[in-house]
Amino acid sequence: MNSDRQRKQAAEIMLRYRTGQISRRETLRFLAGIGLATAGVGAIGMGVISTGAASITSLPAGQGYGGHGGLHAALLRQDAGTPAPAATPPLGNQPDGTHIWRVRVAGMDMENSIDLQAFFPGEITINAGDAIYFEFPTPPGFHTVTFLSGQEVPPLIIPDEAAGTPPASPPPGPPKLIINPDAAFPAGDTMYDGTGYLNSGLDVIRLPGDAPFMVTFTAPGTYEYQCIPHGVVMKATVVVQEAGSELPDDQATIDTRVEQERVALIDEGKAEIAEYAQATSTSGDNGATVWEVAAGMGEGQARVLQFMPNTLEIKAGDTVRWVNHSKTEPHTVTFLGAGAEQPEDVFIEPGPSGPPKIVQNPLTLFPQGGQVYSGQGYVNSGFLGELNGEPLPGGVSYELTFDTAGEYSYYCILHASGPEGPGMAGTITVS
Ligand SMILES: [Cu+2]
Incomplete structure (x- = not known):
């Protein structure tokens, strides 16, 4: 089959799925009909339903990625059927x-x-x-x-x-x-x-x-x-x-x-959940407080996919440090402030022949946004954790200072459907 035609058809089917015109089951059947069933079920099951290519943007210096593997892109998408x-x-x-x-x-x-x-x-x-x-x-x-x-x-x-x-x-x-x-x-x-x-x-x-x-x-x-x-x-x-x-x-x-x-x-x-149930805090500069929250816990075969604690009340000027205590299981800390759209972690790109490509979105893998959050824009830690003893693009911990009162939901791109959950999500309340 002509791959250009195949790509257009896939995009059309996905558009109809996203706009609710056809069901998930019908989507799978249509995709199967054009030879893309495997991509289709992955896309739908993982909550990523784009057939477009990843947009490559420029990234902060020093955040290069060596291309060695082991990254995990799991998504819990309970509402996807x-x-x-x-x-x-x-x-x-x-x-x-x-x-x-x-x-x-x-x-x-x-x-x-x-x-x-x-x-x-x-x-x-x-x-x-x-x-x-x-x-x-x-x-x-x-x-x-x-x-x-x-x-x-x-x-x-x-x-x-x-x-x-x-x-x-x-x-x-x-x-x-x-x-x-x-x-x-x-x-x-x-x-x-x-x-x-x-x-x-x-x-x-x-x-x-x-x-x-x-x-x-x-x-x-x-x-x-x-x-x-x-x-x-x-x-x-x-x-x-x-x-x-x-x-x-x-x-x-x-x-x-x-x-x-x-x-x-x-x-x-x-036992991990009990250990990290309370946020710890230390004194920062100018009377502010640095809070520490766990972003995932458990270095063994039991991996807790939660922020602990998942709600925290702080004062404007305070900093929150998230630490991945389950280093070989990557997580992100991601805020969708005013004007930000929820990014897809991976894109499905039909190939001219053979299986489709599953493309990693650099906007989720690499850190985005500054060190201070005022409720605006897309702020992302990048993947936090370790691979073969080396830090992932976001490092093992992530710090963000809050300067504006408000209630801010955040989530892990890999383990939640969005900032309101379900899955690995939390809230920072700033007064
Ligand atoms: Cu996670």
Whole structure:
């Protein structure tokens, strides 16, 4: 199909979706009709529904991005609808004597906004010839099931080579960044013998009607696997015995253990919430106060996606410092003041051939706005956190001074629908 025509059609469909003329379901069907279903469900599921290219703007000096990967762009978009869960394959004994097992991929404790970044169970023992059904969460997160077989983890965000070198002057912009298709889309054979690159692709771009993601293990061995966006903590093991060996656990025993593992992680998250429930404060210049608020908590597999505390009353002239206490899980602190529009974090750009591009918006990745907030304009910390021990574009903490009385809502672009939530949002009241 002519790609220009395809792009125009996609833009038209998305416009009709955004203006409420067609439903999400119809949108998916129309997009599927022009070969863009995968982009469509990602776009809708993640709350990003543009088919336009990212606008590249000039950024403060020293905020360059090296292009190494691992950035996470998860969005919780509870109001965007929930895809129908995929049918569960028949678990347990199969007629041919093999087994189908279930491993659960991550999951959210909605009550406390604790993201459980683990595979459940963390280790499973099966026999050669058996298959594992990897059950993704509903609604989807931003996870993959990836067997690297000793290869390097592919970077999650990469420069778009097709975009060419940005013009050197004036002004120099960052390279156009995209979600690496090697990470985003399925790759490899689902018969796994311990070699090669096998990737489920991101759960958020799976279609509601997609077949369940299953891997059949053909050779005995001990195999590590991981989630690409959350690989610092989200790793697990499959032990494959010779065919016909005695199995240590059945699925029911495993499910009981899984429940214990989940409860333990939720308790870990609750302890983090209790620890950071109160803002701390120190004296700043001229009698002003510097307040400290947690922007995410939990360095292990329990990641609290909240600002703590999420409401704070301060005086004009005070400064708030947000610190990411869950450094390998990026967050933003973002104010949409008067005149600001809510930015999309990523854009879907249909490609001339092959899968569409998922383009990272530099306005969300990099800091924007000044150090003082008066209720005006777009003010963004950029991604706060660390990657491979190096700070993300926003650093690990972010400070903003408030000079004007008012009530200001803010949010994390990656984990909330907007400043009023739902998701990771907060309010600063200045008197
Ligand atoms: Cu966040």
